[in-house]
Amino acid sequence: MDFSFTEEQKILQRMVRDFATRELEPIARRLDEVEEFPHESVRKMADIGLLGMGLDPAYGGSGGGFTPFIIAMEEISRASAAMSTILSVQVSLCGQPLDRFGTKEQKERYLSFLTQGKKLAAFALSEPNAGSDAASIETTATRKGETYVLQGSKVFISCGDVADIYIVFAVQERVKKARGITAFILERGTPGLKVKKQGGKLGIRASTTAELLFDDCRVPLENRLGEEGAGFRIAMQIIDPSRIGVAAQAVGIAQAALDASVSYAQQRRQFGKLLGEFQAIQWMLADMATQVDAARLLMYRAADLKDRGLPFSKESAMAKVFASEAAMAVAVKAVQIYGGYGYFQESPVERYFRDAKITEIYEGTSEVQRMVISRNLLPEIFKREREDKSV
Ligand SMILES: Cc1cc2nc3c(=O)[nH]c(=O)nc-3n(C[C@H](O)[C@H](O)[C@H](O)COP(=O)(O)OP(=O)(O)OC[C@H]3O[C@@H](n4cnc5c(N)ncnc54)[C@H](O)[C@@H]3O)c2cc1C
Numbered sequence: 001m002d003f004s005f006t007e008e009q010k011i012l013q014r015m016v017r018d019f020a021t022r023e024l025e026p027i028a029r030r031l032d033e034v035e036e037f038p039h040e041s042v043r044k045m046a047d048i049g050l051l052g053m054g055l056d057p058a059y060g061g062s063g064g065g066f067t068p069f070i071i072a073m074e075e076i077s078r079a080s081a082a083m084s085t086i087l088s089v090q091v092s093l094c095g096q097p098l099d100r101f102g103t104k105e106q107k108e109r110y111l112s113f114l115t116q117g118k119k120l121a122a123f124a125l126s127e128p129n130a131g132s133d134a135a136s137i138e139t140t141a142t143r144k145g146e147t148y149v150l151q152g153s154k155v156f157i158s159c160g161d162v163a164d165i166y167i168v169f170a171v172q173e174r175v176k177k178a179r180g181i182t183a184f185i186l187e188r189g190t191p192g193l194k195v196k197k198q199g200g201k202l203g204i205r206a207s208t209t210a211e212l213l214f215d216d217c218r219v220p221l222e223n224r225l226g227e228e229g230a231g232f233r234i235a236m237q238i239i240d241p242s243r244i245g246v247a248a249q250a251v252g253i254a255q256a257a258l259d260a261s262v263s264y265a266q267q268r269r270q271f272g273k274l275l276g277e278f279q280a281i282q283w284m285l286a287d288m289a290t291q292v293d294a295a296r297l298l299m300y301r302a303a304d305l306k307d308r309g310l311p312f313s314k315e316s317a318m319a320k321v322f323a324s325e326a327a328m329a330v331a332v333k334a335v336q337i338y339g340g341y342g343y344f345q346e347s348p349v350e351r352y353f354r355d356a357k358i359t360e361i362y363e364g365t366s367e368v369q370r371m372v373i374s375r376n377l378l379p380e381i382f383k384r385e386r387e388d389k390s391v
Helices: 007-034 039-047 067-079 081-101 104-114 174-180 231-265 279-307 313-343 348-358 366-377 379-389
Strands: 121-124 140-144 147-158 165-171 181-187 193-197 209-220
Touching: 007 039, 007 067, 007 081, 007 348, 039 081, 067 081, 067 231, 067 279, 081 104, 081 121, 081 147, 081 165, 081 181, 081 231, 081 348, 121 147, 140 165, 147 165, 147 181, 165 209, 165 231, 174 181, 174 231, 181 209, 181 231, 231 279, 231 313, 231 348, 279 313, 313 348, 313 366, 366 379
Parallel strands: 121 165
Antiparallel strands: 140 147, 147 209, 165 181, 193 209
């Protein structure tokens, strides 16, 4: 068993860490405050090739496996979790489905622009009445002549306010449940599409979020992604690996919270001693470091299984649920170690505390991850449910 990085992976990690420390860390707090999409920083991520990671080189991607993307996600998240949300949406939730399921024309038209950062994308699955139960989406797609007509709405769509294209999931045949869902590529500016920014988030505030409204919104036939009825399968095949990216985001936030705490414990004095001299603080730091390492190992195991073409769905869910809960626990302890200063925006740990929470919610809540894991442990019990849902 080898836990070490290859030379290439070490170089990548150093390069992304340097970039994140130089370009993102100094502005992360301001980006959080203004809650505006950081176009300039996204362009810089594109310039160093991050938006094409793991994607087909024929369309501007860098190819390679999934692990390099995970390394980059962790490093970007240490500096700014909002920026890693944007990276994840662009590469993992939108670049991947185009790469894996798109036609040659769709890849030429869209993927080659996404990898260069010349177009931004958003992944639109969640709806007001369908979050965890994504198979119950209500947005409809009705075929009329040479188009599909979309009717309905989406909520909480990351980068939705700035995206040039949207991967949209809509139901064609409700009786078929999950098998009645189809995926589409929708361009910004299509008549019938309205975009409404949803402000006021707790964390990852520079990764803006939007509601999408479709009213008689027409998508040309050639913009269907994959076969009719394959949409839910596509969504799940994309979200499964993407969850390892969320685990990496959680690990990055937790590592940043640990680093800040270790540093603070060696500066702040009370009772004539450094905080780090108190055993209560030492034990908190020890627990934090252990949680970060355990989360990182689960995350790399899942990425490694994916890279070796082995089943990884359960391991991806385990990595996500463990890493996100570890990030939350570590961030809470970091605020505790900072005391009153940790409760104010001037401290870095206040943002880590707010940013960590989203990793327990999106791309499947912690409860949903536990469902995925238990389904793998109890296949017979869940068989009937799967048949009912026709997944
Ligand atoms: C900042 C942000 C960005 C997002 N970005 C995107 C995006 O880009 N694209 C996109 O499509 N979606 C996005 N989402 C949506 C996200 O994936 C959903 O919020 C998430 O899946 C949960 O759905 P919900 O909010 O409807 O909660 P609900 O499904 O209503 O769940 C509420 C609570 O009930 C629990 N629960 C639900 N069902 C069960 C069950 N069967 N057993 C036990 N507990 C259960 C949940 O775990 C949760 O605790 C984003 C959300 C946020 C907050």
